Amino acid sequence: MSEPTTEAGADSAGTTAPRRGRPPTTVDGLSVxxxxxxxxxxxFSEKGFERTSVQDVVSAAGVTKGAMYHYFSSKDDLLHEIYARVLRLQQENLERFAALDAPVAERVRRAAADVVVTVIENLPDVTIFFRSLHQLAAEQQAEVRRARRRYHETFRAMVHEGQVAGEFRAEVDPELVVDYYFGAVHHISVWWRPDGALSAEQLGEQYADLLLASVLPR
Structure with missing residues (x-):
């Protein structure tokens, strides 16, 4: 599990308190x-989450433990951030697609293809997180579920919009559409390889085609 520290700055609810101090410095062009x-x-990919210590991370990153604890309260926080940054990117993209002045089928297509591409582009992050999710504290697991639910609800709302507009089949449960599609997307990390027959973009387009085929009127 995590390696807590009194330097972490967490409040009584277990959430990370805002850090104060100098702005992020850089190491080899990246912020700390x-x-x-x-x-x-x-x-985490090479050694596994459990077998990687905070000292391993800071030594390999070329920073001190104090520098790490300025930004992350524990190893759990690092694992959480690995996936949270992917979710933030996907949510931003989805909201942009949902707001487009375009037919709902086109917006759904673009969003459906994007989530496949962003999963593949961040495959190590996604794979590591789902492999180690059970080791996060309960409140962090709940936070991830809330963020994923927000994404799914935005996506589901577009499916429902298409049904109300008569563009999608009304008898299909939008919740089932979302669960079915994202179950398939989450499975990509199990089988996709960069040397395979399809690029990330090609796979995204094919997944999007399959999704639309399931909701468009027959």
């Missing part, structure tokens, strides 16, 4: 938090 997260991704 970015370098720590990138290093954690590599070490």
């Amino acid at each position: 938090p970015e370098r720590l997260v990138e290093t954690a991704v590599r070490l």
Whole structure:
């Protein structure tokens, strides 16, 4: 599990308190938090989350423990941030697609393809996180579930919009559409390889085609 520290600055609810002090410095062109997260991704992938210590991470990142604890209260925080940054990117992209002045089918297509591409582009992050999710503290697991639920609800709202507009089949449960599609997307980390027949973009387009085929009127 985590390696807590009294330097962490966590409140009584277990949430991380705002850090104060100098702004992030850089190490080899990355800010200290970015370098720590990138290093954690590599070490968690090579050694596993449990077998990687905070000292392993800071040594490989070329920073001190004090510098790490300025930004992350524990090893759990690093694991959480690995996936949270992917979720933030996907949520931003989804909200941009949802707000487009375009037919709902086109917006759904673009969002569906994007989530495949962003999973593949961040495959080490996604793979490590789902492999180690059970080791996060309960409140951090709940936070991840809330963030994922927000994404799914935004996506589901577009499916429902298409049904109300008569563009999508009304008899299909939008919740089932979301669960079915994202179950398939989450499985990508199990089988996709960069030397395979399809690029990330090609796979995204094919997944999006399959999704639309399931909701468009027959």
